[in-house]
Amino acid sequence: MMEALDIFASAGLWAAVLRIATPLIFGTLGALICERSGVLNLGIEGIMTFGAMIGWMTVYHGGGLWAGIAVAALSGAMFGLLHAAMTVPLGLSQHVTGLGITLFASSLSYYIFRLSIPVSGSPPTIVPFQPIAIPGLSDIPFLGEALFSQTAPTYLAILLAVVAAIALARTPLGLAVRIVGENPHAAEAQGIDPIRLRIGAVVVGSALMAVGGAFLTLSAFNSFFPTMVQGRGWVCIALVVFASWKPARALLGALLFALFDAYQLRLSHVVGKAIPYQLFLMIPYLMSILALLVMARRARVPQALMQPFRRGER
Amino acid sequence: MSIAVSRRAFLLGTAAGTLALATSRVSAAEKLKVAGIHASPVENAWNSRLHEALLAAAKDGVIEYTFSEGVSGTDYPRAMREYAEAGNKLIVGESYAVETEARQVAADYPDTAFLMGSSGGPAGDNFGTFGTWNHEAAYLAGMLAAPMSKTGTFGAVGAIPIPEVNILINAFRAGVSEARPDAKFLVGFIGTFFDPPKARESGLAQIDAGADILFGERIGTADAAKEKGIKSVGSLLDYTPRYPETVFANAMWYFRPILDAAVKDVQAGEKTGKDYSPYSFMKEGGNDIVFSESMVIKDSIPAMEAKRKAIKDGSFKVPVDPSEPT
Structure with a gap:
């Protein structure tokens, strides 16, 4: 029993939490921004896959790591534009369009990857982001290793969560996004164009999703595999609900999910065969469902989520 | 998601396959027509071993090789049928997700040999299996x-x-x-x-x-x-x-000994519904x-x-x- 608790005292656990959480933070923030403006974006899984592929491909062909992140963001923005064009001015079903984008983007990544990289059991590698030491902070015992030995995108993800929280709650633009998600007609009466704003929110949100995917190939690993996103996008969609559509809670939710995951990887070594390993793999998802039950009761869904805005409609 | 991926991959694979067939038709008189159906992308370590051995055999002029990758379980039996209908004499793949259906397909095509990575045993005269024993x-x-x-x-x-x-x-x-x-x-x-x-x-x-x-x-x-x-x-x-x-x-792990044994059996007209796992052993070079x-x-x-x-x-x-x- 003590050993199960000792795990929490290891710096490695907390470092793993931040690593595992990073793609989820990007993805959840992206999905959250889309949904706050009233558009559900189920294209996330495919957009993350494409971001992972194109980001890696950029670096493989000689680009810098940050160029990889930028290209991934740009590709995400393009898929976002596609999703927005279908769902916002045309008002098509957001579920169907989103799933369509996921199918399209993941298949297209596979296609591009297969055409441009020779088949091999050990695909080519790039040199990924390295952990950066923050002067002063990284030398603190325990905390330094636990929290300040990450790669740059991880710090960026946390920074973005803070920026998104402030922007949504405290800026005129954030207010406009929120109104459009609650009552687009009221927004229009205020002189805000809900169509343009929604398109903008989906484009920005989708760009963040793609960066989350790019983290997998540019920092968490150094090669691309066509199926490597492994449902992380769907986890992000659930985390948005967990977060009650609030960026700060989204950060918390992603960290909590990552904590369960990092913990179960270690717990299995302590407990051994007493419990089947499948149970450990379930832990993060089970805990997320439990947390969801508690949090979702109080969650306030954006009132106009999934409702297309048609000008002049009553 | 996997269905769409596999379909696209399947199309791509068959398109590439047709192209390969078209270009190598002249010299393909004696070569055995072999198809590979991979449930995962061929980057997957295990599939890459099969793929590599099949490519090498094709390069040696022993077989003519076409393949599909990322074929999901729901598509797998259909892909097997299509390759059998297309006149392939040996179909190599994995039946882990479709053990029953794969054996049914094999029973429908007695003139085609199947060589499948499987958790079960061989079936009939033409459904051979192998384990990955390294x-x-x-x-x-x-x-x-x-x-x-x-x-x-x-x-x-x-x-x-x-x-x-x-x-x-x-x-x-x-x-x-x-x-x-x-x-x-x-x-x-x-x-x-x-x-x-x-x-x-x-x-x-x-x-x-x-x-x-x-x-x-x-x-x-x-x-x-x-x-x-x-x-x-x-x-x-x-x-x-x-x-x-x-x-x-x-x-x-080397797949080539298993492949060579199966190719030999097919060419000799012998029963291929057997367990090829022993060719994974070290003494066979597996x-x-x-x-x-x-x-x-x-x-x-x-x-x-x-x-x-x-x-x-x-x-x-x-x-x-x-x-x-x-």
């Missing part, structure tokens, strides 16, 4: 690994505890234990065949728990070892070029250890080589233990 090489890798550890703790990262994975990890452990009876073992299953970042996290968790040698059944494990400056063993293919400072030994001499402890090599010889001449049998390692 446990002998894993045992030898364990012998080399044993004296290299300072902590005496050996980790292993696997996908899912199916017999083929278990046998491999258990054989590695048996090899370690022979030289080091007090060794402590850790194992982590990531529940998927395709998540290198997760395999890496699992490896890092084991290093946190004291492991200083990792057996990487999954790609991504060696990345954890590399990051923490410890050593690692690869499985199925040679990971040393990818991680030159980290992977000191690989339990290689698996072997490759290692970098400069990275291992010199004194451990002669004992390992002696054991290797004993395995080849049949005087030593590596224990086959399919129980789930803990």
Whole structure:
């Protein structure tokens, strides 16, 4: 029993939490921004896959790591534009369009990857982001290793969560996004164009999703595999609900999910065969469902989520 | 998602296949028409072994090879039928997700031979099976690994505890234990065949728990070892070029002996509904250890080589233990 608790005292656990959480933070923030403006974006899984592929491909062909992140963001923005064009001015079903984008983007990544990289059991590698030491902070015992030995995108993800929280709650633009998600007609009466704003929110949100995917190939690993996103996008969609559509809670939710995951990887070594390993793999998802039950009761869904805005409609 | 991926891949595969057929028709008089149906992308370590052997056989002029990859379970029997209808004489693949349906398809096409990676046995006259047995090489890798550890703790990262994975990890452990009876073992299953970042996290968790040698059944494990400056063993293919400072030994698996045996049977018109697993054994050239001499402890090599010889001449049998390692 003590050993199960000792795990929490290891710096490695907390470092793993931040690593595992990073793609989820990007993805959840992206999905959250889309949904706050009233558009559900189920294209996330495919957009993350494409971001992972194109980001890696950029670096493989000689680009810098940050160029990889930028290209991934740009590709995400393009898929976002596609999703927005279908769902916002045309008002098509957001579920169907989103799933369509996921199918399209993941298949297209596979296609591009297969055409441009020779088949091999050990695909080519790039040199990924390295952990950066923050002067002063990284030398603190325990905390330094636990929290300040990450790669740059991880710090960026946390920074973005803070920026998104402030922007949504405290800026005129954030207010406009929120109104459009609650009552687009009221927004229009205020002189805000809900169509343009929604398109903008989906484009920005989708760009963040793609960066989350790019983290997998540019920092968490150094090669691309066509199926490597492994449902992380769907986890992000659930985390948005967990977060009650609030960026700060989204950060918390992603960290909590990552904590369960990092913990179960270690717990299995302590407990051994007493419990089947499948149970450990379930832990993060089970805990997320439990947390969801508690949090979702109080969650306030954006009132106009999934409702297309048609000008002049009553 | 997987359906759309597989469909696209299937189209791509068949398109490429048709192209290949068109260009090689002139010289293809005696070559056996062989199709590969891969449930995963051919990057997957296991599929890449099949794919590589099939490509090599095609290059040697023994067979004519077309393939599809990323074919999901729901599409798999249909792909088998299409390749059978297209006149392929031997269809190579994996029936792990479609054991019953694959055997039904085989029964419908008695003139086509099927050679499938399978957890079940052969069926009828034309449904042959094979297991992925590189446990002998894993045992030898364990012998080399044993004296290299300072902590005496050996980790292993696997996908899912199916017999083929278990046998491999258990054989590695048996090899370690022979030289080091007090060794402590850790194992982590990531529940998927395709998540290198997760395999890496699992490896890092084991290093946190004291492991200083990792057996990487999954790609991504060696990345954890590399990051923490410890050593690692690869499985199925040679990971040393990818991680030159980290992977000191690989339990290689070669599909070619199984393929050659099946091709020979088809050409001779003999029954192919049999278990081809024995061609995975070291004495058939189906698996072997490759290692970098400069990275291992010199004194451990002669004992390992002696054991290797004993395995080849049949005087030593590596224990086959399919129980789930803990």
